[in-house]
Amino acid sequence: MAVDIKLPTVLRTHADGQASIAVEGATIGDVFADLVERYPGLKANLIGDDGGLHKFVNVYVNDDDIRYLQQLDTKLADGDVISILPAVAGGAI
Template identity: 50%
Template sequence: MSVNVRIPTILRTYTDGKSEVSAEGANLGEVLADLERNHQGIGARVLDDTGKLRRFVNVYVNDDDVRFAEGLATQTPDGAGVSIIPAVAGG
């Protein structure tokens, strides 16, 4: 399945400055693997050393936060939008 991935400004150095790129995969894990194949280095910014989503990175498939869905197994239907959003902290 082909999906559209929205890339935050901080990760655009991996996508040649593009704010959106296409990726393939039936679920989020496959989409992120395809993203890494085509934009080397971005995977390490989204996934930790154990292959799980980093604590301070939020990922949405369409409008659904994957942490409250199936995580990396969240289905990514053809044409879905995937958003990678770094968490913002402050006080």
């Protein structure tokens, strides 16, 4: 499947400044493997120590959060748009 991955500004420095990258894969796990092979600097931001999705990143396929789908096993269709979003958080303490 040919899909597009949208990167937030903070991760673009690891991908030659690109905001959008065309990748191939049948699942999120597949396309992430393709992505980190091409841009190894992204790996620590996407994949946690346990091999699953990093806890400080949210990944959407079109309008759906993959945590509520099949996580890295979420299947993709041609033309899907994958958005990678950092967790944006803080507070007074």
